[in-house]
Amino acid sequence: MSTDLPHTSGAPTLEDVARVAGVSRATVSRVINGIRNVAPDIQEAVHRAIETTGYVPNRAARSLVTRRTGAVALVVSGAGDAKGGEPFESRVFADPFFGRVAGGVVGYLRPRGIHPVLMLADSAQTRDDVVSYLRQGSADGALVVSTHAEDPLPKLLVDAGLPAVLWARPARPIPISYVDLAHRAGAALAADRLVARGCRRVATISGPFDVPAAQDRLSGFQEAMAGHGHPYVPAVEGDFMPASGEAGMHRLMKEHPDIDGVFVANDLMAQGALLALRDLGRRVPEDVAVIGFDDSAAVTCRPPLTTVRQPMEDMAAEMARLLLAHVADPDLQVTSVIVRPTLVVRQSA
Amino acid sequence: MSTDLPHTSGAPTLEDVARVAGVSRATVSRVINGIRNVAPDIQEAVHRAIETTGYVPNRAARSLVTRRTGAVALVVSGAGDAKGGEPFESRVFADPFFGRVAGGVVGYLRPRGIHPVLMLADSAQTRDDVVSYLRQGSADGALVVSTHAEDPLPKLLVDAGLPAVLWARPARPIPISYVDLAHRAGAALAADRLVARGCRRVATISGPFDVPAAQDRLSGFQEAMAGHGHPYVPAVEGDFMPASGEAGMHRLMKEHPDIDGVFVANDLMAQGALLALRDLGRRVPEDVAVIGFDDSAAVTCRPPLTTVRQPMEDMAAEMARLLLAHVADPDLQVTSVIVRPTLVVRQSA
DNA sequence: GACAAACCGGAGAGCGCTCTCCACTTCGTG
DNA sequence: CACGAAGTGGAGAGCGCTCTCCGGTTTGTC
Known part of the structure; x- marks a missing residue:
């Protein structure tokens, strides 16, 4: 019968489905949204009608009344x-x-x-x-x-x-x-590891001081090291990008050539630090142990990076x-x- | 006057703005959408009303009628x-x-x-x-x-x-x-460069054969090399990930130890290839020249990668x-x- | 000064959907 | 067997917006 077709061109509406199923708009809406009880045979009819018309609810119309967008x-x-x-x-x-x-x-x-x-x-x-x-x-x-x-x-x-x-x-x-x-706890994990490995001269490359996470990682590390009997930890500030890690590592090694362990506030900078260490001819981890943070770029590093994993x-x-x-x-x-x-x-x- | 306030709680609507401005809904709509001419003083009044009510058009209502979502x-x-x-x-x-x-x-x-x-x-x-x-x-x-x-x-x-x-x-x-x-043209750029540098034994690490771009880069490179008088170019297939570049490079060097130039189908694999070369004690570019593709990871490589830039x-x-x-x-x-x-x-x- | 042309702003009809009433069944219960 | 409770489906009022008509007011032109 011709009235089974949508009355206008364009996408089928609830009205169309209702007409095909022989019920009212409200009933179709109920079936779609699973509200209240609708007799099984009618639900069935509605589903069939949805199928044949290829109906898809209009999001704008829906969210106009529900005040939700999804x-x-x-x-x-x-x-x-x-x-x-x-x-x-x-x-x-x-x-x-x-x-x-x-x-x-x-x-x-x-x-x-x-x-x-x-x-x-x-x-x-x-x-x-x-x-x-x-x-x-x-x-x-x-x-x-x-x-x-x-x-x-x-x-x-x-x-x-x-x-x-x-x-x-x-x-x-x-x-x-x-x-x-828990940035501080993470930094402490790194400190513990470095100390457990036997590192005696430990330094750190931190993130920018104006980001709280960087502060926490730095102070958390310093505090944990202090707890291990190392009250002073040389630190340089980076910007979380690889180049700053490289530059930071160079600076650190120049000022403290005997460093044997470094905690770097993120993996990207650690990647740069590794490069610097290699350029300087230091073996990792034999000469200098390196620990990163985030576990973001760790596997592509040489050697693969020991790091504090942040489950992002x-x-x-x-x-x-x-x-x-x-x-x-x-x-x-x-x-x-x-x-x-x-x-x-x-x-x- | 109390009627200046929205009549119901919730966000102000066009109606509210219209009432405050002393015009009709349609006029406010015109002002907002910049349709047709509305007298300057009325536009002004409408804008002021929008300002005082803090009106923001409701996207759902709008797209319900315009059939556009933005x-x-x-x-x-x-x-x-x-x-x-x-x-x-x-x-x-x-x-x-x-x-x-x-x-x-x-x-x-x-x-x-x-x-x-x-x-x-x-x-x-x-x-x-x-x-x-x-x-x-x-x-x-x-x-x-x-x-x-x-x-x-x-x-x-x-x-x-x-x-x-x-x-x-x-x-x-x-x-x-x-x-x-234009992948083929890009690959040809790499071929030209390698040949111009004087490379005589050139190979390539390609992407997966089932991706068209990888095919194009491979065949484009082979074709260009043929044009330079090198009809045979050893090739290994990678999967566009760093590890496969590293493995591919090792395989290539084992089978053809005299290779002096490599075109790698993307930077990620090139990064891996560089690692392999370093492990094998080959200097880049002195012993083996390497060209990547994409210009995605090129600057973080050691040495910085010459690459075909894809302006993504x-x-x-x-x-x-x-x-x-x-x-x-x-x-x-x-x-x-x-x-x-x-x-x-x-x-x- | 009259008439058309341009301009301006209002009224009102929907867009497609949800959801609150309401009316009508169909049971269970005293 | 009457009566209320529960279950089921329809009618209809909007949600806030755009846009087509239309009527009213200016302006321009002969």
Whole structure:
């Protein structure tokens, strides 16, 4: 019969399905959303009608009434103008760190039928864009990874009453949920290992002092070394990039030629440090033991890097879980999840 | 006056703005969307009303009527079960290749106020999810990066009449727009360089034979070498990962100890090849010259890698541009954009 | 000064969906 | 056998926005 066809061109609507199934729109909606009891034979008829019409619910119409989108923003926030050269987006996404976080988020969200929207916030303008984006109901909440400590975005989100979860504790305390690593404990793991190996002259290459994680790793390491009877640990500051690890290692060896153990605040810099050590003719781990942090680039190093593993995928998944909880229950209390790192022993220490 | 306040709790709507500005909904809509002429003083009044109410248009309501979402899907498609071990999302996003593509896409899309939705398609189920996602109007089109040659997703998209643009030419010709690199020309650049340096015994480490780009790089290189009077070029197959480059290099040197130049089909494998060469005590470039491809990991190599640069960010931006054109005009003809690579000379050759 | 042409702003009809009533069955129970 | 409780499905009111008509007001032109 001709009335079985959609009445207008374009995608079939609920109305079309209802007509084909011989029921009302409301019933079809119930079947689709699994609400209340609908007699089995009618459910069956509706499913058949959906099948034959090729119906797919319209997301915009649905979220107009439910006030939910089934999307979350994954925003990378930082200072775009910090260093010249490449644009922010190139630097950010090229970092394996981001990739692993994205992987963890997607791994958790995908089975739940929700997808992350990639956003970058590197200026006042783009930060406002993120807030607007959420306010217009384009996403239900935000997962925020800040590259800079003083990032104002988290506060903007809190002030706007938008659900959000942060990667890492914010520099300035604000009422927002976050997931972080026990950096100090991780650094202590490295210190223990170095001492256990018999290293006597230990140094460290830290991350930028203005990022809390870098501070924690540094002070955690120094403290643990102090506990092992080494009150003074030479330290140089890097920027988490390989080149700074290389330069830092050179400086360290020049100033303290007898160093026999180094804790480097992330794997990327450790990679550079390894290069420097090789150039200087020092064997790793025989002459100098090296421990990295993150377990991000460890296997591609020569020798394979002993490192403090940060389970980024798990942490990212945890962020997603927390965010969905906040979205489901706006009154949910702010919480923090601190994950414990583990030491992965390979060959460099 | 009390009527200036939104009549209900929740976000202000067009209606609220209209009331405050003393005009109709339609006029506010016109001002916001910049359609037709609205008297300057009224525009002014509307803007003020928007300001005071803190109005933000509701995306769902808007796209319900415009049938546009202002979002595109960025889908990474491939075979998830190919190799055991880590889940697909971890492998994919950890690859700097993906990061650069994402960066290019975001760089182009962001100034236009549109954001990519990250999706993964690694099974029949998830491929259907992508199609459904687009069909329900959650995104206006798809940017597809396939990791596998026989990926069925592009065809599904074409069959569903959904706007989509591919990264790289599909293995099987289908009517879909794509952006690709002139791989053969790039390989020829490498051949020319090696020959110009005086290399006499040249070999190559190729990518997997089932990916078209790898084939093109291999045959393009062989052909160019033939043109230089070298009809036979020893070749081993890798999988684009560092370890396979290292293994390949060892095999090559064992079978042909007099090799003095190698073209490696991507930088990641070249990185591994460099490691192998160092282990074998060969100096680069004095004993063996090495040229990579992509310019992705080149600067972190020792020595810095001479490589064929693939401008991924530009290509990704071009994909985005093409997709938006297809979205704006559904009848737009299918096109392909082939980008020319350049040789970046560093120290390895 | 009259008439058309341009301009401006309002009314109102949906876009496709969810969800709250309500009416109608069908049971179980005293 | 009557009566309320539970279960089942329909009607209809919006969600917030865009956009087509249309009527009213200016402006230009002979």
